[in-house]
Every structure is written in C-alpha cells, then in structure tokens.
Amino acid sequence: MPFVQQRYGKANVRVLRLHRQGDYHEVREVRVKVTLDGEFTRAYTQADNAPVVTTDSMKNLVQVLALEHLARANEPFSLAIAQCFLDRYAHVAKALVEIDETSWSRMQVDGQPHDHSFVKAEGGTPFAAVTVTRSSQDIVAGIRDFQIMKTTQSGFVGYVRDEYTTLPETTDRILATRLQAAWRFKSAQPTDYAAVTKAIRAALLQVFATTYSDSVQDSVYRMGEAALAAAPDIAEITLSMPNIHYLPISLSHFGLETQDQLFLPTDEPNGHIEATMRRG
Structure with missing residues (x-):
C-alpha cells in the first residue's frame, strides 16, 4: 500500500x-x-x-x-x-x-x-x-478573533434578487465582524515585527471606522489595500470577516416603539467573506 x-x-x-x-x-x-x-x-x-x-x-x-x-x-x-x-x-x-x-x-x-x-x-x-x-522559509503573522463593530455608515443594496431573496436592502445598518487578518512577509525579514503589526492594525481600523461600507466585500478590499500601503514589508494579506448580525427587536406587541435602539445579536448562520490582496 x-x-x-x-x-x-x-x-x-x-x-x-x-x-x-x-x-x-x-x-x-x-x-x-x-x-x-x-x-x-x-x-x-x-x-x-x-x-x-x-x-x-x-x-x-x-x-x-x-x-x-x-x-x-x-x-x-x-x-x-x-x-x-x-x-x-x-x-x-x-x-x-x-x-x-x-x-x-x-x-x-x-x-x-x-x-x-x-x-x-x-x-x-x-x-x-x-x-x-x-x-526556504515562509513567515505568516496576523490576528484572529478581533471583534469590531460600527453602528452606522454601512449599507447593502443592489444585490441579486429572485424568488428566494428575503433580505431587505438598507443604507444604514450595524456592521460587526470577528476579523481574522493574516499577512505574509516578503523574503527579507523586517527589523521590527511589532511595528509592522501596529501599522497594519491601524490601517485596517482606519478604513473600517472612517469610511462608508457598501458591503463587507467592499470593506475587505479597501482594508487590505490600506494594510499593504502601510506595511511595505508584507507581500500579501488575507482578510476574513464573518458577519455578526444585529437584528432589530420589535416591541410592537406591547405597544412600544424601539426607535432602532434594541437589537438581537446573532452569529449563526453567518455570511463568511474572505479575500487575499497581493502586491502587483
């Protein structure tokens, strides 16, 4: 055998x-x-x-x-x-x-x-x-289970709609994820790994927090692009951003209006979005 x-x-x-x-x-x-x-x-x-x-x-x-x-x-x-x-x-x-x-x-x-x-x-x-x-040697580093959220400046419209589509379009939603980022270093080792990590983390959060997200895919690409620009020592980065959904809670049965203040956290089932960006 x-x-x-x-x-x-x-x-x-x-x-x-x-x-x-x-x-x-x-x-x-x-x-x-x-x-x-x-x-x-x-x-x-x-x-x-x-x-x-x-x-x-x-x-x-x-x-x-x-x-x-x-x-x-x-x-x-x-x-x-x-x-x-x-x-x-x-x-x-x-x-x-x-x-x-x-x-x-x-x-x-x-x-x-x-x-x-x-x-x-x-x-x-x-x-x-x-x-x-x-x-040879291959060096990958990163961070996993990095839970981040923004409570506005995120939407999702214009996707495929057919008889199985029930998801409503929105231009204002909570965007939350458990981010995993993995970056591969170039062949030459950097002198300061901690500085590389700090620069990448800052670049990822800057894009996530300060720019409008048309979709998780949109955010993933622009966050990866920013990380590559911020850290010349890395050759590529892979970002994984599964959805953590916050679904509106209705209290209408009790004669109450929540005014978009109450949400139910749920991460199952979840969308899973992942992409790798590499230098040209």
Missing part, C-alpha cells in the same frame, strides 16, 4: 515568560504547536521508531528556547524553534511552528500603569505561522 505523506508534532505547548527589572515586570504568554515532516516513513510502515523525535522532546525544546527567545516577537521566536529542529535532526526536512499569543495589558491603578499587575488584553489573538525547510 503506497504511503503518501505524514506529519506529526506537539500541540498546545503553553509557556509564560516573566522578565523582572526590579519591581517592574513584563510578561509574554504563548501557545505553541510544532509539526515536523521528513524521513519518518519507516516509523509507520516498519514499526521502526529510530527516526522519531518524541513529542515530549519537542515540548522540552520549546521551553528551553523560550528562555532566550520568548522576549522577542512571535515571528523570530517561531523561526528559532523551527531552525532548531532542522539543525539538530538531519532527517527533518520541514518544520512548521504555529504560535498563538495571550496578550496581557498593564493594569491601571489610580490612573497609572501598575508595575507588576495585568489584565487580559482585548483586541484579538496575535498569531504567527512559520514554515522552514532546508532551502
């Missing part, structure tokens, strides 16, 4: 790094997934474990590398992990490292940022996904 392909690894390796400078502390918390490909076929077809790097060893290596590299951004930390497996094990041909970050913001106490107390940050989950082979 032909053996087509394999990959294996260790998922959900969680680690928090605490950096102390006297009473002033900084924290970084991540969840890491490592996936390896290479000369592992005989472990499956011949019950020979000789080439198998145990997933427990993968967990240990991630923790060791976290001591030195977790203070840096997710992208270089991912690269360090992936390169470590290629350097240590000659039969590993490709390493994929995925990182989700749990972001912590400094707690405000008496109007001042506290030295060593934190609250979980809002604004989505930063992530990185790095694939490294013997001859």
Whole structure:
C-alpha cells in the first residue's frame, strides 16, 4: 500500500515568560504547536521508531528556547524553534511552528500603569505561522478573533434578487465582524515585527471606522489595500470577516416603539467573506 505523506508534532505547548527589572515586570504568554515532516516513513510502515523525535522532546525544546527567545516577537521566536529542529535532526526536512499569543495589558491603578499587575488584553489573538525547510522559509503573522463593530455608515443594496431573496436592502445598518487578518512577509525579514503589526492594525481600523461600507466585500478590499500601503514589508494579506448580525427587536406587541435602539445579536448562520490582496 503506497504511503503518501505524514506529519506529526506537539500541540498546545503553553509557556509564560516573566522578565523582572526590579519591581517592574513584563510578561509574554504563548501557545505553541510544532509539526515536523521528513524521513519518518519507516516509523509507520516498519514499526521502526529510530527516526522519531518524541513529542515530549519537542515540548522540552520549546521551553528551553523560550528562555532566550520568548522576549522577542512571535515571528523570530517561531523561526528559532523551527531552525532548531532542522539543525539538530538531519532527517527533518520541514518544520512548521504555529504560535498563538495571550496578550496581557498593564493594569491601571489610580490612573497609572501598575508595575507588576495585568489584565487580559482585548483586541484579538496575535498569531504567527512559520514554515522552514532546508532551502526556504515562509513567515505568516496576523490576528484572529478581533471583534469590531460600527453602528452606522454601512449599507447593502443592489444585490441579486429572485424568488428566494428575503433580505431587505438598507443604507444604514450595524456592521460587526470577528476579523481574522493574516499577512505574509516578503523574503527579507523586517527589523521590527511589532511595528509592522501596529501599522497594519491601524490601517485596517482606519478604513473600517472612517469610511462608508457598501458591503463587507467592499470593506475587505479597501482594508487590505490600506494594510499593504502601510506595511511595505508584507507581500500579501488575507482578510476574513464573518458577519455578526444585529437584528432589530420589535416591541410592537406591547405597544412600544424601539426607535432602532434594541437589537438581537446573532452569529449563526453567518455570511463568511474572505479575500487575499497581493502586491502587483
């Protein structure tokens, strides 16, 4: 029986790094997934474990590398992990490292940022996904579950209407989504990954908040266009914007008019709009 392909690894390796400078502390918390490909076929077809790097060893290596590299951004930390497996094990041909970050913001106490107390940050989950082979590397970063809303300056008209269309047209609606943005870096690595992320996030929100949206598709394209203009270090960006619907609630049965003040949040079923924009 032909053996087509394999990959294996260790998922959900969680680690928090605490950096102390006297009473002033900084924290970084991540969840890491490592996936390896290479000369592992005989472990499956011949019950020979000789080439198998145990997933427990993968967990240990991630923790060791976290001591030195977790203070840096997710992208270089991912690269360090992936390169470590290629350097240590000659039969590993490709390493994929995925990182989700749990972001912590400094707690405000008496109007001042506290030295060593934190609250979980809002604004989505930063992530990185790095694939490294013997001859190439691919770096993708982004943010997922970034929930954003605008309560006006959005509409949807002029779409296909047939016997199955029940959706009314509107030029003023709530637009809300759980944004996922993933950007791929050019071959040259930037000097400041955090600055790239900050520039992209600002560009996305600027378009979303300050311009009229004729559709989610319209917003997706213009947000992606703005992100590419704001971050010269990226080659392309993919945006996914599923609808979170806010449906008007009627209280007419009780003789009350809501005057467009009450809405029912619902995200199932939802429209799912996704597009990739790339430099020309």
